[in-house]
Amino acid sequence: AGCPHRGLFYNLNRLKVFVSGDIGCYTLGFLPPLSAMDACVCMGASIGMAHGMDKALGQEGLGKVVAVIGDSTFLHTGINSLINSVYNKGCSTVIILDNRITGMTGQQPNPASGTTIGYDPAPTIDIPELCRAIGVKHVRTVNPHELEATYQVLQEEIERPEVSVVIARFPCVLTVDEKKRRKYPFHTVVDNCTGCTMCLRLGCPAINWQPLTPEQAKAMGKKEKQKGYALINEDMCIGCGQCLSLCKFDAISKGEERA
Ligand code: SF4
Ligand code: SF4
Secondary structure, eight states, X not given: OOOTHHHXXXXXXXXXXXXXOOSSGGGGGGSTTTOOOOBOOSTTOHHHHHHHHHHHHGGGXXXXXXXXXXXXXXXIIIHXXXXXXXXXXXXXXXXXXXXXXXXXXXXXXXXXXXXXXXXXXXOOOOHHHHHHHHTOSEEEEEOTTSHHHHHHHHHHHHTOSSOEEEEEEOOOTTSHXXXXXXXXXXXXXXXXXXXXXXXXXXXXXXXXXXXXXXXXXXHTTSOTTOOEEEEEOTTTOOOOOHXXXXXXXXXXXXXXXXX
């Protein structure tokens, strides 16, 4: 619960673009309900595949193809394909999922994290500056937990007829610093929940669907046709706020601080 990648993939699903994926924890973005990864071949392949598609499709592919790649994978084997895309005048959008960690293979730091594997201070690669040095003119950074702002930036960059980079930056919930961060878990105001299921589209494991029979719905003062309601498990929720921004019925509320 609280994974920053969830908000990014939620938005890619909304945009209905072809997502060329890569290897990492974020490969799980292919799973429903996010269902926002269409291809994944091998480590570092996402940017090259997207570039190949934009070259093959030409004008027809404009605004339809993005590559997603983690910060660690980008520095490992993705950067060379970005150089190639700029050099060969591609037009796909590259989204770097910068969660400040190498999530899938042990949560170790990487050259953009600022520490060595032993957590001693180390030189930090500035990913936005690195992309500009390669020749990418449009480099933007978003907080993927801010769903609407991220959507707007993605929409603008995907339409751009040249290579652009969007860096979705927020630390993984498993990093040492995030584990120490104060948590304000959210809770469901059950009386207000209409069962619209919008919050469930994030696939957050802290949000559970509670089915209702017509009799149960009526007994709770809801419309008989309401099929259920959402219930947040406050022990799992870390208060990322993504679900709050999707609920239009004031049925999700911020809770008290938890150690
Ligand atoms: S705030 Fe919502 S989306 Fe974020 S961890 Fe809690 S229940 Fe999940
Ligand atoms: S909590 Fe809000 S978004 Fe989630 S099902 Fe209920 S009304 Fe819909």
